[in-house]
Amino acid sequence: MPNTMVGRQPPAESIDSAAFLNMRYLIVALIVTLVGCATPEPTAIQTPEIRVSESTWWAIDEDIDAAALAATGPARNYARGYMGSWVSLVRQRSESDFIPWYTSYWTQQWLAIKVGWYTLSGGEGEDLAKKRLTSYLQEQYLERVLDPVAEEINPEVVRENVLTLYIRLLGEQLQEIRRYYGVPQDQFDRRLEAISSIAQDPPAAHSASLYQLVHAHPITSLPAYAALIARSREAADGAGPRPSGYSLLPVAEQAAETLVAKLALSGGAGVAAAAVGGVAGLAISLGVAGFGAIAHESDRPEMEAQVRENLNSALDEMWHSLMDDPVTGVMAGVYHIYEQIDRSLTAAHARPVESESER
Numbered sequence: 001m002p003n004t005m006v007g008r009q010p011p012a013e014s015i016d017s018a019a020f021l022n023m024r025y026l027i028v029a030l031i032v033t034l035v036g037c038a039t040p041e042p043t044a045i046q047t048p049e050i051r052v053s054e055s056t057w058w059a060i061d062e063d064i065d066a067a068a069l070a071a072t073g074p075a076r077n078y079a080r081g082y083m084g085s086w087v088s089l090v091r092q093r094s095e096s097d098f099i100p101w102y103t104s105y106w107t108q109q110w111l112a113i114k115v116g117w118y119t120l121s122g123g124e125g126e127d128l129a130k131k132r133l134t135s136y137l138q139e140q141y142l143e144r145v146l147d148p149v150a151e152e153i154n155p156e157v158v159r160e161n162v163l164t165l166y167i168r169l170l171g172e173q174l175q176e177i178r179r180y181y182g183v184p185q186d187q188f189d190r191r192l193e194a195i196s197s198i199a200q201d202p203p204a205a206h207s208a209s210l211y212q213l214v215h216a217h218p219i220t221s222l223p224a225y226a227a228l229i230a231r232s233r234e235a236a237d238g239a240g241p242r243p244s245g246y247s248l249l250p251v252a253e254q255a256a257e258t259l260v261a262k263l264a265l266s267g268g269a270g271v272a273a274a275a276v277g278g279v280a281g282l283a284i285s286l287g288v289a290g291f292g293a294i295a296h297e298s299d300r301p302e303m304e305a306q307v308r309e310n311l312n313s314a315l316d317e318m319w320h321s322l323m324d325d326p327v328t329g330v331m332a333g334v335y336h337i338y339e340q341i342d343r344s345l346t347a348a349h350a351r352p353v354e355s356e357s358e359r
Contacts, residue, residue: 050184057191060181061345064195064210067173068341075166075334079158079323083330086153087319093145094311101144102137102255103303105296115259130256137252155322155330160229163333164219170337171214196344197337198224200231210341228333236328251310 101107114136118129150156178188192211200206208216208224216222321328326335 050182050187052181052183052187056181056183058349060177060183060188060191061349063177063180064174065342065345067177068170068338071166071169071173072331072334072338074169075162076331078165079162079330082153082158082161083155083319083323086149086155086158087315089149089152090145090315091312093149094141094315095308097144098141099304099307099311101140102307103300105293105300108259108296111259115256130253133256133259134252137255141252156233159232159330159333162330163225163229163337166334166337167213167219167225174210174214194348196340198228199340200224200227213337228336232328232332232336235332251307251314254310255307 111133115129115133118132174192178185183191189211192214193209195210196207197210197213198206198208205223206227208222212222212224213219216225219225323329323331326332
């Protein structure tokens with residue numbers, strides 16, 4: 001059968017319909033293009049800056065001051081908790097290490113030898129011997145008690161942590177204040193820039209605004225923060241090699257006086273002065289002149305009780321110094337920032353406010 005499809009052409013009506021549809025699509029696309037070109041670009045809507053009244057700013061300042069004060073509470077609780085644990089560890093180690101060491105017979109003999117040697121070599125009598133023995137006893141307490149305890153709880157680390165906590169809490173409260181009053185972020189930030197939080201001697205980097213303080217991440221990247229920590233440490237160090245808060249000077253001085261008096265009563269000083277056989281001869285002379293081991297052990301409980309009482313009294317003073325001293329304590333940085341914020345806001349409010357007609 002011949003193939004009837006070969007050479008057959010599509011109907012003319014189909015060609016005309018397809019051409020008509022293509023023409024319609026082309027016209028629609030052209031119209032859309034022309035309309036798009038003719039439509040003007042939308043103009044940006046200028047939002048007027050929100051104006052915050054002076055009375056609102058004053059209320060905000062009062063809340064900032066209150067927040068700076070309120071944040072000291074949790075910071076102090078944090079410091080009190082850690083420093084309470086610290087002083088407990090110090091008491092425990094004093095009881096287990098320093099008191100047994102100090103009151104032992106051989107330690108007392110060795111200390112008596114040192115007193116005799118100090119007196120013989122110093123040429124300035126008992127006063128120099130007391131000073132040198134006092135320094136030696138403080139170093140022993142540091143090595144036997146304070147340094148090991150610092151490996152668990154270090155007051156200098158507490159100093160940094162409590163300040164970091166205070167700054168974080170204050171920053172959170174400031175954002176709550178901004179949201180409460182509905183103040184735009186940029187205006188609120190400018191307000192914080194005008195409030196001083198750290199004020200120290202030059203260079204200028206050692207001072208910081210409240211904005212810089214709460215927006216420094218991490219806080220250790222802020223030079224003023226590092227300078228504040230360093231200043232409080234230097235104040236605690238004082239003129240000596242160790243923090244003044246760790247001083248057991250009264251205890252050491254009393255112990256030195258007791259040893260010097262004991263040596264004088266036993267005639268050890270005269271023996272030491274007469275000794276020409278060096279330290280070995282001096283040690284033998286003082287050993288003969290000192291109390292015997294049996295007599296010492298009978299007196300040891302009373303000696304331990306006295307040393308314990310003196311240490312506890314000194315530790316109480318040490319703890320209060322580390323907690324409460326506004327210059328040398330672990331809260332010194334917190335107190336500085338709060339007082340600076342309060343001072344800055346008080347000074348700003350003391351200046352006369354311009355009326356609307358004067359602007």
